[in-house]
Amino acid sequence: MSSRVSMLGAARQDVAAARGLARAAQAGAEEARAETRRRYEVIRGAHDTCLAALTEARETAREEIFDRFHGEAVARAGVLGRLAAACAPGPAGAPWPAWRPAAGGRAGLLRIGTIAVDEDVPTVLALIPLLDRAHLEITREPDDGDGRHHRASTADGLIAGLLLRALGGTPAGDLRIWAYDPDRLGGSLAGFAPLAAAGVLTSVGPGGLTTMLDELVEHVRRINETVLAGRYRTLADRPGRRPEPWRVAVLLGDGAELTAPQRAQLDRLVRTGVAAGVHLIARDVPLAEHPDVERVHLTGRAAHCDTAGVLPVRLDPPPPAEQTSAVCRELAEALSAGPPPALLADLLPARLWQESAAAALTAPVGVGPDGEPIEVTLGDDPPHALIGGPSGSGKTNLIYAWLGALAARYSPAELALYLLDFKEGVSFARFAPSPRDPSWLPHVRLAGVNVNDDREFGLALLRHLSAELQSRARAAKRVEAGKLAELRAEDPDGAWPRIVAVIDEFQVLLGGRDAVTAEAATLLEDLARRGRSQGIHLVLASQDVSGIEALWGRPGLVAQFTLRIALPKARRILAETNLAADVIPRHHAVVNADSGAPSANRIARLPDAGDRRAWRSLQERLWRLRPPGATPPRLFDGDAVPSCPDFPASDGAPRAALGEAIDVEARPAYVTMPRAPGRNLAILGTRGEDAAAILASAARSLAASAPGARFSVACPDPALASLIAPLRAALPTATFHLGSAAPDLFAAVAADLLGTAPDRPAPHYLLGLALDASPAPGSAGPTGARRGVIPPPAHAPGVPARTPDALRTILEQGPERQVHVLGWWRSVARLRDGLGGIAARFDAIGAWVALDAHGADLAPLSPAPGGPAWFPRPGRALCFDRSTDHSPRVIIPYAPSGSAEPAAETGGG
Numbered sequence: 001m002s003s004r005v006s007m008l009g010a011a012r013q014d015v016a017a018a019r020g021l022a023r024a025a026q027a028g029a030e031e032a033r034a035e036t037r038r039r040y041e042v043i044r045g046a047h048d049t050c051l052a053a054l055t056e057a058r059e060t061a062r063e064e065i066f067d068r069f070h071g072e073a074v075a076r077a078g079v080l081g082r083l084a085a086a087c088a089p090g091p092a093g094a095p096w097p098a099w100r101p102a103a104g105g106r107a108g109l110l111r112i113g114t115i116a117v118d119e120d121v122p123t124v125l126a127l128i129p130l131l132d133r134a135h136l137e138i139t140r141e142p143d144d145g146d147g148r149h150h151r152a153s154t155a156d157g158l159i160a161g162l163l164l165r166a167l168g169g170t171p172a173g174d175l176r177i178w179a180y181d182p183d184r185l186g187g188s189l190a191g192f193a194p195l196a197a198a199g200v201l202t203s204v205g206p207g208g209l210t211t212m213l214d215e216l217v218e219h220v221r222r223i224n225e226t227v228l229a230g231r232y233r234t235l236a237d238r239p240g241r242r243p244e245p246w247r248v249a250v251l252l253g254d255g256a257e258l259t260a261p262q263r264a265q266l267d268r269l270v271r272t273g274v275a276a277g278v279h280l281i282a283r284d285v286p287l288a289e290h291p292d293v294e295r296v297h298l299t300g301r302a303a304h305c306d307t308a309g310v311l312p313v314r315l316d317p318p319p320p321a322e323q324t325s326a327v328c329r330e331l332a333e334a335l336s337a338g339p340p341p342a343l344l345a346d347l348l349p350a351r352l353w354q355e356s357a358a359a360a361l362t363a364p365v366g367v368g369p370d371g372e373p374i375e376v377t378l379g380d381d382p383p384h385a386l387i388g389g390p391s392g393s394g395k396t397n398l399i400y401a402w403l404g405a406l407a408a409r410y411s412p413a414e415l416a417l418y419l420l421d422f423k424e425g426v427s428f429a430r431f432a433p434s435p436r437d438p439s440w441l442p443h444v445r446l447a448g449v450n451v452n453d454d455r456e457f458g459l460a461l462l463r464h465l466s467a468e469l470q471s472r473a474r475a476a477k478r479v480e481a482g483k484l485a486e487l488r489a490e491d492p493d494g495a496w497p498r499i500v501a502v503i504d505e506f507q508v509l510l511g512g513r514d515a516v517t518a519e520a521a522t523l524l525e526d527l528a529r530r531g532r533s534q535g536i537h538l539v540l541a542s543q544d545v546s547g548i549e550a551l552w553g554r555p556g557l558v559a560q561f562t563l564r565i566a567l568p569k570a571r572r573i574l575a576e577t578n579l580a581a582d583v584i585p586r587h588h589a590v591v592n593a594d595s596g597a598p599s600a601n602r603i604a605r606l607p608d609a610g611d612r613r614a615w616r617s618l619q620e621r622l623w624r625l626r627p628p629g630a631t632p633p634r635l636f637d638g639d640a641v642p643s644c645p646d647f648p649a650s651d652g653a654p655r656a657a658l659g660e661a662i663d664v665e666a667r668p669a670y671v672t673m674p675r676a677p678g679r680n681l682a683i684l685g686t687r688g689e690d691a692a693a694i695l696a697s698a699a700r701s702l703a704a705s706a707p708g709a710r711f712s713v714a715c716p717d718p719a720l721a722s723l724i725a726p727l728r729a730a731l732p733t734a735t736f737h738l739g740s741a742a743p744d745l746f747a748a749v750a751a752d753l754l755g756t757a758p759d760r761p762a763p764h765y766l767l768g769l770a771l772d773a774s775p776a777p778g779s780a781g782p783t784g785a786r787r788g789v790i791p792p793p794a795h796a797p798g799v800p801a802r803t804p805d806a807l808r809t810i811l812e813q814g815p816e817r818q819v820h821v822l823g824w825w826r827s828v829a830r831l832r833d834g835l836g837g838i839a840a841r842f843d844a845i846g847a848w849v850a851l852d853a854h855g856a857d858l859a860p861l862s863p864a865p866g867g868p869a870w871f872p873r874p875g876r877a878l879c880f881d882r883s884t885d886h887s888p889r890v891i892i893p894y895a896p897s898g899s900a901e902p903a904a905e906t907g908g909g
């Protein structure tokens with residue numbers, strides 16, 4: 001039993017030991033567990049801290065990235081926005097409320113809307129290419145019932161906006177539109193309707209597509225062949241003004257398939273149109289794949305296009321309908337008014353007077369369709385020009401433009417101008433100084449205005465040019481020069497400007513059947529033939545077909561005028577087969593340097609050179625440049641009455657000035673009064689004031705050239721005494737014998753002549769007014785009117801009929817003893833009566849002046865059988881000096897000087 005107890009005790013001990021061990025193990029495990037937990041807590045704390053730091057770092061980095069992205073996006077959008085705005089200036093990019101047409105804009109990119117990446121990022125203009133760049137294909141999301149119409153109008157609004165921007169940014173008339181709209185018959189582009197009347201818009205109905213495509217293909221072909229002509233790849237590459245308008249064809253598809261030929265033409269246009277300025281805008285009409293096609297796809301009011309790539313475009317609203325139609329109306333009006341005239345400034349060089357005229361004179365007269373100047377040359381070939389056009393077609397204006405362009409290029413040392421206008425008016429007067437404008441054109445040597453009937457002045461000009469031609473020919477011969485360029489090279493110090501003589505309405509000069517026409521034609525022919533080598537060039541202008549035809553009758557003459565300029569509707573200036581002048585619009589000219597052959601036509605748009613302000617500013621610039629000592633041009637004004645100049649003393653025989661010679665120089669027409677038989681002067685006709693003015697200028701010039709001469713003035717008819725006023729003013733020391741004192745004077749002088757008195761030391765001039773009022777020797781005195789002549793009083797009251805031969809004696813015997821009569825007889829018949837009646841000879845009348853006496857009446861005094869061809873005209877007289885002239889000359893009596901005075905007799909009566 002003890003063993004059992006001991007065994008139990010041992011067992012109990014073992015159990016206690018085991019329990020102790022177990023407790024110890026548990027305590028260890030507990031401790032280990034606590035340690036592990038503590039470590040876990042440490043690690044977890046570290047992890048949380050790390051996670052928080054990482055989160056913070058990530059957030060910071062994210063914010064930084066966002067900020068950077070936003071900043072860059074804003075900056076890039078700003079740059080892009082500026083770039084886009086620069087690419088589409090003015091009408092190409094302005095929003096509709098601020099939109100205005102401005103033709104100076106560039107063709108190319110056009111705004112359709114905006115691109116907005118983000119709300120905070122500035123918007124950028126969405127631009128697409130068109131003119132000279134691309135065709136446009138516009139597609140839409142597939143039909144979805146109600147949405148279809150809405151999206152079609154969005155597309156049409158987009159097209160309207162593009163067309164308006166393109167029209168507003170290009171010069172009027174430089175863009176033509178074809179609109180194919182089978183669905184709405186043009187209704188979708190209604191705002192553009194005003195353009196139809198101006199030929200800018202062509203609406204094409206359902207059946208017209210084929211024709212339209214064919215026409216456009218034909219345009220492309222023609223432009224390639226004739227305008228690009230292998231020299232340029234595209235129209236845009238061609239320098240200068242655009243020669244062809246852009247053509248934009250708008251195709252608004254209705255879902256119908258194109259026929260095969262239509263598709264083929266459309267494909268051709270896609271491939272070749274852009275280079276020739278022919279563009280397609282196709283809505284719902286697919287275009288072939290080609291780099292020239294820009295595609296725009298619409299989704300509602302948004303769009304995607306090739307240029308913007310993935311960026312969505314928010315489309316602009318369409319332009320307001322009123323704005324579209326107002327702009328189109330204005331454009332149509334501007335086009336109907338015709339092209340704006342070119343400007344005189346377009347013809348002027350950058351620097352004045354830089355050209356040499358040695359070889360030729362070259363200057364533009366206008367600008368061509370491409371904006372390039374149309375130059376014409378006067379030189380060896382062509383040497384002379386013919387200008388034609390009906391009245392008002394712009395001949396004078398063309399002459400101004402040409403002269404302005406020449407005068408700006410060539411200095412007065414290189415170019416001299418002689419200008420003559422045979423029609424009424426003062427077109428060339430502007431080149432001479434006037435009270436309103438002291439400037440003059442320094443190149444002009446002579447300007448003739450209001451020449452009208454004074455064909456003699458035209459003849460004088462031709463004689464002057466002919467003399468210049470002879471002198472140049474002599475100079476050229478001396479240095480063996482064949483033409484002006486050689487003469488100038490041989491004689492560099494000589495003054496050899498090229499001469500241009502312009503004669504407007506030249507046919508007047510060739511219009512008579514008389515000596516003037518005959519001589520003018522001969523001189524013209526000579527100048528035309530030989531002028532080319534001597535640098536003398538003729539420019540003849542005419543509105544009159546008959547004038548040109550008069551030239552045609554002289555083939556030798558007309559062949560020299562190889563430069564022809566025809567204004568609208570000019571006849572016979574160009575070749576028979578050349579009809580260009582019939583079709584050019586106003587303010588244009590056909591310029592042809594090959595005698596009018598059609599192949600040499602050039603069409604010039606002419607500036608309004610007649611505009612006074614434009615002309616004046618040019619003339620003033622040239623005038624300020626004039627060389628020192630330059631003298632103003634001689635202005636011959638056919639309507640002006642010259643005043644009597646102061647006559648210089650002269651050494652030669654005493655001379656009497658009868659008036660102003662019709663000549664290039666404004667000089668007096670003299671007859672000399674030497675001591676020789678017959679040196680008397682008869683003034684014939686009824687114009688008393690002219691007769692008195694002629695006697696006054698004759699007296700003044702005699703007083704200046706015959707110092708010590710004695711003057712006696714006789715007027716047998718007291719009723720005409722008022723006419724002696726100019727003589728009183730001219731001759732303060734003369735004696736005056738009126739009425740019955742006149743025959744006394746004649747009797748005394750005649751008695752003196754017949755007596756044995758010694759020769760007088762100085763001449764004695766007897767100036768007589770209405771000498772036919774004296775009783776005629778051997779006749780019953782003057783009777784009645786003859787041939788419309790105003791009859792003098794039958795007999796001056798109180799004039800005794802004594803000494804009837806006294807005056808005749810003086811006329812016949814006076815001159816060789818220095819007694820000369822300068823008298824006025826009111827008709828040739830009365831002069832004849834004074835000289836002895838019907839069989840009287842006129843030997844005593846060495847010189848005469850005819851006023852309103854007709855040529856036939858002058859036959860007995862004239863070397864030409866039947867008398868000179870003279871039809872009296874106001875303010876002109878015909879004079880003839882038997883000792884110097886071979887034919888009579890036309891003169892202009894000077895204005896009478898001295899006021900009309902009451903008659904006052906100096907002699908008895």
Ligand SMILES: Nc1ncnc2c1ncn2[C@@H]1O[C@H](COP(=O)(O)OP(=O)(O)OP(=O)(O)O)[C@@H](O)[C@H]1O
Nearest residue numbers: 341391392393394395396397543587606607608610
């Ligand atoms: N290129 C132009 N631009 C603007 N106006 C012009 C132009 N050419 C002519 N004119 C105007 O037309 C009118 C007639 O012109 P111009 O006097 O030159 O014609 P013309 O042929 O000489 O006429 P006429 O023979 O009757 O004298 C003038 O008022 C002129 O100002």
